[in-house]
Amino acid sequence: MVVRVPDIPSEGLSVTEVDALGSVYRDPAWRLLAVRLRLERDGLDVFVTGELRATVSQACGRCLEPSPAEVTAAVDVRLVPRPATADNVELAADDLDVDFYAEDELDVNALIEAETTLALPMKPLCREGCLGLCPVCGGNRNVVQCACPQRPPDPRLTALKDLAARLPH
Numbered sequence: 470m471v472v473r474v475p476d477i478p479s480e481g482l483s484v485t486e487v488d489a490l491g492s493v494y495r496d497p498a499w500r501l502l503a504v505r506l507r508l509e510r511d512g513l514d515v516f517v518t519g520e521l522r523a524t525v526s527q528a529c530g531r532c533l534e535p536s537p538a539e540v541t542a543a544v545d546v547r548l549v550p551r552p553a554t555a556d557n558v559e560l561a562a563d564d565l566d567v568d569f570y571a572e573d574e575l576d577v578n579a580l581i582e583a584e585t586t587l588a589l590p591m592k593p594l595c596r597e598g599c600l601g602l603c604p605v606c607g608g609n610r611n612v613v614q615c616a617c618p619q620r621p622p623d624p625r626l627t628a629l630k631d632l633a634a635r636l637p638h
């Protein structure tokens with residue numbers, strides 16, 4: 470859904486229909502569940518506030534299996550027209566959540582995708598206490614119990630020990 474900034478009425482614009490947005494995410498495993506956004510214009514600035522809820526899928530940080538999760542993101546962004554050159558952007562210290570729009574057009578779907586990405590868990594886990602991959606054989610220890618030693622001997626360390634043994638005491 471692309472909104473033309475000059476078309477945003479003075480009383481603001483609400484985006485609440487998930488179906489009206491079409492496909493929001495490039496990743497087909499991600500799905501927008503609910504959205505409640507308010508677009509308000511102040512001169513050339515557009516303020517977008519509200520909340521969204523989505524199901525996302527990331528690789529588990531330990532075993533790399535896809536791990537679906539539900540995220541809720543609070544949205545509070547100010548969008549300003551993209552300047553012609555980057556170096557005349559002057560952002561105040563409190564303008565952390567500033568984004569740009571170009572050619573009078575605001576891509577709501579892209580904004581939703583960006584906000585969802587920001588809300589992703591930093592260390593996704595497929596389950597509490599995921600056992601991860603075996604560092605020796607690479608097997609998924611949630612699925613197979615391999616017989617690999619827990620700590621493989623470091624070949625560099627072994628070489629050092631051999632060297633130490635051969636040194637005169």
Ligand SMILES: [Zn+2]
Nearest residue numbers: 529532595599
């Ligand atoms: Zn896992």
Ligand SMILES: [Zn+2]
Nearest residue numbers: 603606615617
């Ligand atoms: Zn193993």
